[in-house]
Amino acid sequence: MDKKELIRNSAIKVIAAEGYHNTTVKMIAQKAEIAVGTIYNYFSNKGEILNYIFEVEFNKRIELLQQLKQKNISLKEKIMIFLDKHFADLKANSDTATVLIQESKLPRKHSLEAINNFMNKLPDLLAKIIDQAREKEEIRIVNSQLVANIIFHTIRGVATKVVKDNKLSFTEAKKELLDQIWFGLSK
Template identity: 40%
Template sequence: MGRNKKEIIREAAIKVMAELGYHHSTTDRIAQEAGLAVGTIYNYFGNKEEILEYIFAVEVEKRQTAFEKQLQSEKPIFEKLEALLELHFSEIAKNIAAGQILVRERQHPGKKEANGISAFLDGVPQLIQALLDTALEQGEIRPGSTRLLAAAIFGAVQEVAATAVFSQDKQLQKEILENAASELVHFFSLGMKASP
């Protein structure tokens, strides 16, 4: 029951924050969207920021297990990566508004403690780096700074997702989200250069 209410608030907040951005989203507006009184929000969240953190946390959790599964699998790195991106983009396709938030909000006002936001913005790059480190040991990828590469990959994925979720053209949006995983992995593995 309580879970249900918290869920209602999360969904309302996603709708509102996707539309207005975190800073222009008021707690009153979120409450209204949720069909609840403002006070009710504060029975489930300590403050406005915690709502955003929770939105991130839920999205992170959705990807978490998949991530761990792939990390431990024996598949070649690029297959792992593609599986992860496939999941990521399909989740975004299922919830464009959440995708907009994931891609646009960057509040780390102090970056205190581990919260859902830094779990995503900092945690995901770290996981990617772990993936690359393993691949490097296995000789699957060329030598290079896995830290830098992980950042590059994360950024690339985020920006492609951003392009999709903020696209006005719904057809284009769908296309990008469907093809992004394979196109990006292709790009990440072989680069853009035409074969000689």
């Protein structure tokens, strides 16, 4: 059993419930049923744990986006595939979703690399995908940077709502989201 994974998963559960700042390293150790000291064999400090959580999720998504970027399919399809995977992921790991939403905003001075990547590089890559579509004249003329950001936060907005409000189904949300994004982009 991989201990680093054990710690990551335990941390996600506690942080989702308590928030990163109200989570103590001891709490994470208890959830993982290991000693505090052990955590420091895998992470150099508390911040690194949160950073690692974002890193893993960031890598999942950047990889997916990179694959999509190279695929020869329409932007609409790309967005659909991304939403499918992303929402499937959130549904399966709602604690992770909570953490990603809850802990994503640190002031510059105390920022973590993986969080910055998550919040900046994902929209950046999305912007490139939009540029591609623009060149192929699939969509109307837009400021791709801005629109990528809009889409990114649109997705987060829906995720926030769905995670909090269990009356809303993921599938319905996904459909509405796709419409909202696509009608916003199409010529």
